Amino acid sequence: MKSLIKSDTKGRKKVLEPCLEPCPIERGMRLLGAKWKASILWHLKDQPVRFNDLARMIGGASKKMVDQRLKELEAQKMVKRTVLSERPIAVVYQATDFGKSALSVLEPLLKWTEKHHL
Amino acid sequence: MKSLIKSDTKGRKKVLEPCLEPCPIERGMRLLGAKWKASILWHLKDQPVRFNDLARMIGGASKKMVDQRLKELEAQKMVKRTVLSERPIAVVYQATDFGKSALSVLEPLLKWTEKHHL
DNA sequence: CTGTTTAGTAACCTAAAGTAAACTTATGAA
DNA sequence: TTCATAAGTTTACTTTAGGTTACTAAACAG
Numbered sequence: 001m002k003s004l005i006k007s008d009t010k011g012r013k014k015v016l017e018p019c020l021e022p023c024p025i026e027r028g029m030r031l032l033g034a035k036w037k038a039s040i041l042w043h044l045k046d047q048p049v050r051f052n053d054l055a056r057m058i059g060g061a062s063k064k065m066v067d068q069r070l071k072e073l074e075a076q077k078m079v080k081r082t083v084l085s086e087r088p089i090a091v092v093y094q095a096t097d098f099g100k101s102a103l104s105v106l107e108p109l110l111k112w113t114e115k116h117h118l
Numbered sequence: 119m120k121s122l123i124k125s126d127t128k129g130r131k132k133v134l135e136p137c138l139e140p141c142p143i144e145r146g147m148r149l150l151g152a153k154w155k156a157s158i159l160w161h162l163k164d165q166p167v168r169f170n171d172l173a174r175m176i177g178g179a180s181k182k183m184v185d186q187r188l189k190e191l192e193a194q195k196m197v198k199r200t201v202l203s204e205r206p207i208a209v210v211y212q213a214t215d216f217g218k219s220a221l222s223v224l225e226p227l228l229k230w231t232e233k234h235h236l
Numbered sequence: 237c238t239g240t241t242t243a244g245t246a247a248c249c250t251a252a253a254g255t256a257a258a259c260t261t262a263t264g265a266a
Numbered sequence: 267t268t269c270a271t272a273a274g275t276t277t278a279c280t281t282t283a284g285g286t287t288a289c290t291a292a293a294c295a296g
Contacts, residue, residue, distance in 0.1 A: 026157045028231035033151030039144045051273050088263050105227045112223050113146035
């Protein structure tokens with residue numbers, strides 16, 4: 001993570017180990033940082049929740065957003081989708097163990113935000 | 119943070135305490151989650167860094183981006199800008215104490231990302 | 237005289253992100 | 267019969283985020 005700057009004999013500067021492509025922090029942010037994503041995951045951490053209930057909980061987000069983020073979370077194996085019944089279709093979403101592991105980031109984030117009144 | 123669903127006598131559902139406007143997690147993410155923002159802050163956590171050096175370190179980001187994020191971070195009091203000299207203008211940026219407090223989020227994020235090979 | 241450095245600005249543009257509202261198919265209730 | 271529910275999908279936009287390239291002005295190097 002240390003990026004060193006060196007000048008050559010002609011005074012031209014260059015960086016050793018530039019953070020050229022997204023470093024872990026950047027990548028992590030891009031995994032969790034999408035709009036509403038962390039909130040959604042947070043709501044699924046304790047109990048399975050049904051789609052419409054979830055959409056209602058995340059009041060500010062449209063169903064399309066919720067749907068999109070759920071699909072991403074599912075693809076990342078952070079959330080599991082379970083069909084309870086066809087016909088009157090019923091579906092629940094819940095955080096996987098891996099999804100819950102992200103709480104090691106979200107919990108400090110929550111604490112930090114509250115502590116500083118942000 | 120608990121959003122309860124209740125059905126009334128007629129079976130209509132509604133949510134008590136909907137997460138209507140961005141909850142702390144969401145707000146925190148929006149403060150730290152912009153592209154390159156966390157990376158930039160990370161690079162300023164130990165030593166003051168000059169603008170162009172920083173731009174070189176964050177290889178993937180354009181100067182405009184770096185500049186924009188620095189201004190946001192400055193406005194949020196997470197980074198301090200210091201002019202070392204006019205004429206051949208020289209400027210350094212460094213994380214403030216508040217900026218460093220965000221490491222309580224970024225460090226777990228880094229660990230999480232690396233642990234899971236993301 | 238040309239090229240480099242400093243710390244940005246400005247203009248322009250595109251791709252992606254997000255929003256709102258309507259629609260679907262089937263079920264159950266008043 | 268009309269309304270509400272379920273879990274989305276579709277359409278039709280608007281917004282904004284981000285990228286690219288070129289430019290500034292003053293100073294120094296070869």
